[in-house]
Amino acid sequence: DAGITQSPRYKITETGRQVTLMCHQTWSHSYMFWYRQDLGHGLRLIYYSAAADITDKGEVPDGYVVSRSKTENFPLTLESATRSQTSVYFCASSELKTSVQETQYFGPGTRLLVL
């Protein structure tokens, strides 16, 4: 299977629980990103990673943790889920061709509902 996959596709959890969303890409892209999409806000960057073991905060990082021990995987963990984290989460990846921004390739998304 080639491309970028996310799991689970749907998740229901309760406030206070820890949740991990998985992202896997088969292209060996250097960069990976996590976004959340909410009505009226478009896509907002949570965290991104330039390479294995290199991560950095985006626009809305509070309440989230990421890691990148392998190039192909970029899991996103909600340490203690809150209702405000109910959203659709998208993972994306891009190559590192130049020093400027390249095309991003998106996964299918994970719909998370926090009760």
Next chain:
Amino acid sequence: SQQGEEDPQALSIQEGENATMNCSYKTSINNLQWYRQNSGRGLVHLILIRSNEREKHSGRLRVTLDTSKKSSSLLITASRAADTASYFCATGRGATNKLIFGTGTLLAVQP
């Protein structure tokens, strides 16, 4: 905060008509990209235009960039029902590989 603002927020047209969406942004950019999102799906890259380019074509898509006005437009010619989707502009700036997305235009093409 959002870098890109799309206009209009929603657009409904008939099949065969042209659809024009606009994007305005706030600061200088390296490039501007347009993405499409079908309902319930991830975003798909359509076209990238660099800051030193003024116009770019790809099939039925035409993108213009006016850096003096900090704006871009996406024209879809001879629209089809399958073009029904949300369209997002995304701007790249600085030395990182990050993009900043706008809030999108919802296009509905009536058959």
